[in-house]
Amino acid sequence: MSRFRVLRPGPLSLLQDGGRHGWQHLGVSPAGPLDPHAAAWANRLLGNRRGAALLEIALGGLQLECLDDGWLALCGADVPIRLDGVPRPNWSRFAVRAGQRLELGFARSGQRVYLAVPGGFRGEPVLGSLACQAREGLGGLHGDGSPLREGDLLAGGLGDFPGAASVPWPFVPDYRASRPLRVVPAVGQEEVLQGFVARSWRLSPQSDRMGARLSGEALRLPPCEWSQGMVRGAIQVPPDGQPIILQADRQTVGGYPVLGYLHPLDCGRLAQCPAHAELRFVATDLETVQQEWRAFLRFFAC
Known part of the structure; x- marks a missing residue:
């Protein structure tokens, strides 16, 4: 021992x-x-x-x-x-x-x-x-x-x-390097996601292990009619239009509309960003994310 x-x-x-x-x-x-x-x-x-x-x-x-x-x-x-x-x-x-x-x-x-x-x-x-x-x-x-x-x-x-x-x-990643974080659009939110990735965002100092809060030009999404299960990386948009990217200590159910889902490996990159960091995002597809995540799990023998 x-x-x-x-x-x-x-x-x-x-x-x-x-x-x-x-x-x-x-x-x-x-x-x-x-x-x-x-x-x-x-x-x-x-x-x-x-x-x-x-x-x-x-x-x-x-x-x-x-x-x-x-x-x-x-x-x-x-x-x-x-x-x-x-x-x-x-x-x-x-x-x-x-x-x-x-x-x-x-x-x-x-x-x-x-x-x-x-x-x-x-x-x-x-x-x-x-x-x-x-x-x-x-x-x-x-x-x-x-x-x-x-x-x-x-x-x-x-x-x-x-x-x-x-x-x-x-x-070994360079945490000083600024690379766009990859997002898979939620069903029916492809058009709104285009506006999300077209602008830059700031990481709020109010972020924690539950969620990374972004600040920038407000987004407008129609309200959800029901609550839904939440996963890590889900990008919720509350009424103030400032997105929240859910992290490891997230709630399990939420009623805010979901814009998309952050790549699982980019959740880690986001967690290494300091408060007030400028963030940019880029759209990707589900198949690419699944392939890269499976490769990660295979490499670490999971």
């Missing part, structure tokens, strides 16, 4: 895994990592399954004391990483020794970094998952949806690796 004591939790550090599935009919959202790409790579570097429990660290600022020899991997936002004051590379795995201190600085680009250990972090599942969901008070290290606190003790497994390793550079 490898253990870590939390010396400084940072602004928001959450235990997440593959998500809490099979409970949406009771209003429980799946939760899980906001950036599935970075989280999956952190687990892959250690030979874990894609949904193994890991830490999602918002903005950085985490400090851990290593109580045992072990291994860990970090992928995601560009944060300074130091082990006993010595820099370590991001998007890589490396060994740690008992008594060493791991310190993460604050993000220079991107918003969330993922820290994994062999076998995943251990805890008591709630409704079959460790995923931390603060709004519903579920999961996390203490089972009540609370983030990490100073003094918390984290435990994971042990691994046997030939040495350090890094993610190949073509798979």
Whole structure:
């Protein structure tokens, strides 16, 4: 077993895994990592399954004391990483020794970094998952949806690796690059989507794990006549015309009209954008999204 004591939790550090599935009919959202790409790579570097429990660290600022020899991997936002004051590379795995201190600085680009250990972090599942969901008070290290606190003790497994390793550079995203996010139009909303992608939007600082709020020239959609099930990436348009892109901690049912659906991998790119970032979107088709998502799942052996 490898253990870590939390010396400084940072602004928001959450235990997440593959998500809490099979409970949406009771209003429980799946939760899980906001950036599935970075989280999956952190687990892959250690030979874990894609949904193994890991830490999602918002903005950085985490400090851990290593109580045992072990291994860990970090992928995601560009944060300074130091082990006993010595820099370590991001998007890589490396060994740690008992008594060493791991310190993460604050993000220079991107918003969330993922820290994994062999076998995943251990805890008591709630409704079959460790995923931390603060709004519903579920999961996390203490089972009540609370983030990490100073003094918390984290435990994971042990691994046997030939040495350090890094993610190949073509798979490491540049979070400073501005690329359009891809959207599949909802049925009957193709014309409205043309107006949505024709303008730029700003990411509101009121965004959170439940949804990314956009600000810009208001859209006008006819109201829905009934509520409908919600999925991650659904783009709702409330009466004020400012779209909301639902994320991992979304509600499971909603009555606002839905403009379209963000590509699952672009949900992760969106989660790495800072507040006030300028966002642009482009229309894509369902078949392309399905092919790319299947390729992602196959690559990470899901």
